[in-house]
Amino acid sequence: MPRRQPIRRAQESQPLDAETIAKRTKRHLDELERSNYAEPSGSYHGMDEDDQAGKSAKGRARQTVSDKRQLSGPSAKRKKANMNIRTAILYRKNFATLIEESGLTNISSSIPTYLTAAAAPPKEPTRPLCTVCGYWGNYKCKKCAMPFCGLDCRSVHDETRCERRVI
């Protein structure tokens, strides 16, 4: 017992700082936006084999799916797509890039846009839930600040996910 104390104290004296926790939360929120778990959010290399081939070909040759469909009907293609359409199809930009290129960041914030429309933070903070079982999380892990409800859940937390990002 006395032997273990110093180690414990050493651990507890280095809690994650607010910035690290904020980063962890941000990463988690990004993960909640993923369309598929096994790839980073925003990745579009969905059609794996084809896309891998497309990328490896000197990084230039881009594979598309829309021009390979065998469709019939009165709208079936009469002519080749023009430059605007080909550009849109070949060069996918992620949302962050599109925001950057939209010019929205340079205009007056009195004009309502995507950037101004997010709901303001709540007046009252929300009571946290135990990250292990989902009951009220009245205690916080001293190392990583994640809430837990009691001793049982704390030990599960310590063994499985302490300092990891999952909420």
Next chain:
Amino acid sequence: MRRAPVIVLDNGASTIKVGVTTSSKDVRIVPNAIVRSKGDKTAYFGHEFDACKDFSSLHFRLPFERGYLVDWDAQKAIWDGIFSDQVLNIDTAETSLLITEPYFNLPNIQEVYDQFVFEEYEFQSYFCSTPAALIPHGRLFSAPGLPNPECMIVVDAGFSFTHIVPIMGGVVIWSAVKRIDVGGKLLTNHLKELISFRQWNMMEETYIVNEVKEKCCYVSTQFSADLETCRADKSRNTIVQEYVLPDFSRNRHGYIRQPDALPVDGEQILYMGNERFSIPEVLFCPDRIGLHQAGLGEAIVQSINLLPEDLHGMFWANIGLIGGGTMFPGFVARLMAELRPRAPADCEIKIYESNNATTEAYHSAMALATTSALTNLAVTRAEYLEGGSGYCRRKFGTDYERAGNEERARTPPASVPAKARSRTVSAMKRR
């Protein structure tokens, strides 16, 4: 002059709701995704997903990211299928289009919409609107013998986010629109995490977990008490459900087991306890997952506070719900419980529900498309060829006029040809 048929296309980030004015067929709901099934060894484009048999570990390629259209290759592949003889069997060049776009769509993305509509599909004319702005044309707020209210708030809880959209005299008040970055996608992914940590690893099973969410989840009106109930031992826990996970090798979907049913060999059971209500709860307390935005009740108040004070009462009395996220059981009761204490005591609060919140905007759009009013709102192909995207923005921009008034007064109207102008900036003036 005969009016061309109109394709009504509510282009959601999760599903497309589509139909034609000249057809008697009901709305067609098409996944807005290219879905690859390992089990079926096939990739399904949009409507082809109907043929999917093995729903395990599906891979999704979605044209939308964070609620906005970014992958035009995927989107075109899905649209092409819809216009082909497999679905609508229609010549786009002989047709007009009414399509929805996201709230606060980016000007540089809007430009690509215009290009696809006129340069690729060669529609005769088109009108682009946000889903909420179509609601005044529909029946969500309809009361017997009364016209639609002049002031309304449309809450649209979608796949990517939730918007609170005040509308006055048919015009969206953009300066008071509020967004909460919680939508169906986030809720499903959050449920995936909880299940995977507590019971079964289902991180790759978006489709299955989404089904669990739709079948089991509800919005609690007594969160604290429900949490306690879920802590109680099994015999007294009236909330927990046993969800029998699907077995696609036997062509069996997942289902909730009846409380008295006997277990079957080889079944995999997922216990849904406090997950049933703590998932939709995120829309009412986004703070809990670290998203520092007000919950739905408080965000509605934030929106109303930005509206003319003498009209507040009319907005409180006309709140309508659209989007799949509003369809959880208990949603209306909970929203009412959130709003009542926040509203002036003498003020009437009324919440309007749809029979099908997912297709409400589609049906409102269809109502508009069958009237001649659409002709005045739409941009023709000739007008686009003459005036470019700038013309489309100005014409569709009527919705934004109120919000953009002061800005407009300071900025002289653009006289430079659309092509030469920086469209990105000029398109913003309307706001």
